[in-house]
Each structure stands twice: as C-alpha cells, then as structure tokens.
Amino acid sequence: MALAAIAFIGGCAVRAEAEDLKIRxxxxxxxxxxxxxNFVFGRGKTTVHELEYGLTSWFKPGIELELAADPGQGLHYDATALEGFFQLTPQGKYWADLGIFAEYEQTGRTGDPRSLKIGPMIQKEVQLPGLSMLSTANVFLTKDMGAGSVGTPGLFVAAQSRLRLDPHFEPGVEYYGIVSLGEHGEEPQHRLGPAIAGRIGFREFGIDAPGGIKYDAAYLRRISGAADPSTFRFRFELEFPL
Structure with missing residues (x-):
C-alpha cells in the first residue's frame, strides 16, 4: 500500500542521501x-546518533549528530540537526495515523548550505488472515538555504511495509527516493530492498526495568540513477520512560 503510492511519487526520484535512509x-x-x-554502509559510510524525548502525547523534540566518511576515509563530523515530531491523530482512531516531521540541519563543512526538511508521516495497520501488515510512508519537502545553496527543492520519499509475524521479527520491504521539484533536477533514482524490524524488552534480557531495544535493517539495491549499487543500513534504539 504505502510502497505502491511512494513508488508512483518517486517516478522522477533523484539522489537519496545516505543519512536519511530510515523510516520515521x-x-x-x-x-x-x-x-x-543509525548506520549506513555503501561506497562511503554514515552514522547518525540521535536523542529524542516524548515531551507530550503530540510533540517529540530531538537532536541529531551526523558523522560521515568518503570511500577509503575515516569518519568525521558532518552535521547537527534539530528535529520535531508532531502526532496529529490519536493512534488507531482514524483510517490512518498522521504526523508532521520538521528538521533543521546545520552542516559542519565550510561553504555547504543549511537545510530544511518538513512533511507528513503516515502509518496504517491492515488486518490480514492470521496476521497484520504495518505500512509507513514519509513524504518530506527538502530545501537548502544560505549562500551555498544550489539546485532546486526536492521531495524526499521513504516507505516501509512489514508483516507483524512476531514482535521480535517482522520482515518487510523498503523504498527510498527524492522527487525533483524544479526544471534542472538530478538524474532519477530509486532504491528498494528487503527489511526486518523488531523489539526486545529489557526484561527479556533479565533486566528488571521498563523499556527495551528496537531494531530495523534493510539491504537496498539501486533500481535506477547514480546511487550506490547496494547499500546496507542498520538502526537500533534504546527506549525507556523517564
């Protein structure tokens, strides 16, 4: 469902930035x-470390630190970002769950532009015979700002659909792309591949505490464009009540 809609939007996709290869x-x-x-490995590599807090039932701020490395080089500081998640609908009340994501990123490289990203997050769980399928879609407007800004705005799109077989292991598929909104956009590009996700509670490790560890991973193949032929991403998240 989500993947079909996003693949249609991604018909003129351009370069998908490695640090954004995750589903929100x-x-x-x-x-x-x-x-x-979040760790992304292709020709180069990117690591993103982020701290978020659910301030209310509808607002979650976050701060993000990005490290990156070109092929054959070591990791270096790349950027810092401030993020905000806004949940617009109570979970499960309407046909789909809806939220808004906004991010301001300040690069660590001299002369590179700042960037802004904003757009909807949509999630829908569908009941199937004997199991359910969870689909999530992100559609974000992206715009560089400042003296170093070049190129046209873009529309970053990401989608994941996975079968909820077991809380510890949910197999699925992911798609990523960027839609050019100007006349001189980059070469179209698509990435698609299998994914897994799950959650393990701390008590399952013998730790008497609420919370747990979430993980998700995907192996993405280039469908078109100048992206890396293959990319592997892995994310794990520690979550606990404060």
Missing amino acids: SPIIEAGEVEFEN
Whole structure:
C-alpha cells in the first residue's frame, strides 16, 4: 500500500542521501526517552546518533549528530540537526495515523548550505488472515538555504511495509527516493530492498526495568540513477520512560 503510492511519487526520484535512509513513525510515547543509532554502509559510510524525548502525547523534540566518511576515509563530523515530531491523530482512531516531521540541519563543512526538511508521516495497520501488515510512508519537502545553496527543492520519499509475524521479527520491504521539484533536477533514482524490524524488552534480557531495544535493517539495491549499487543500513534504539 504505502510502497505502491511512494513508488508512483518517486517516478522522477533523484539522489537519496545516505543519512536519511530510515523510516520515521508518527506515533509518540509521552515521557519516553529514545537514543537512536543509525548506520549506513555503501561506497562511503554514515552514522547518525540521535536523542529524542516524548515531551507530550503530540510533540517529540530531538537532536541529531551526523558523522560521515568518503570511500577509503575515516569518519568525521558532518552535521547537527534539530528535529520535531508532531502526532496529529490519536493512534488507531482514524483510517490512518498522521504526523508532521520538521528538521533543521546545520552542516559542519565550510561553504555547504543549511537545510530544511518538513512533511507528513503516515502509518496504517491492515488486518490480514492470521496476521497484520504495518505500512509507513514519509513524504518530506527538502530545501537548502544560505549562500551555498544550489539546485532546486526536492521531495524526499521513504516507505516501509512489514508483516507483524512476531514482535521480535517482522520482515518487510523498503523504498527510498527524492522527487525533483524544479526544471534542472538530478538524474532519477530509486532504491528498494528487503527489511526486518523488531523489539526486545529489557526484561527479556533479565533486566528488571521498563523499556527495551528496537531494531530495523534493510539491504537496498539501486533500481535506477547514480546511487550506490547496494547499500546496507542498520538502526537500533534504546527506549525507556523517564
């Protein structure tokens, strides 16, 4: 469902930035701290470390630190970002769960532009015979700002659909792309591949505490464009009530 809609939008997709290869959910847990670590490996590599807190049932701020490395080089500081998640609908009340995501990023490289990203997060769970399928879609407007800004605005799109077989293991598929909104956009590009996700509670490790560890991973193949032929991403997140 989500993948079909996003693949249509991605018909003129351009370069998908490695640090953005993750799926964002509109659901917020009030009072919960989340420490997230996202690793992306292609020709180069990117690591993103993020701290988020569910301030209310509808607002979650976050701060993000990005490290990156070109092929054959070591990791270096790349950027810092401030984020905000806004949950617009109560979970499960309407046809789909809806939220808004906004991010301001300040690069660490001299002369590079700042950037802004904003757009909806949509999530829908569908009941199937004997199991359910969870689909999530992100559609974000992206715009560089400042003296170093070049190129046209874009529309970053990401989608994931997965079968909820077991809380510890949910297999699925992911798609990423960027739609050019100007006349001189980059070469179209698509990425698609299998994914898995799950959650393990701290008590399952013998730790008598609420919270747990979430994980998700995907192996993405280039469908078109100048992206890396293959990319592997892995994310794990520690979550606990404060």
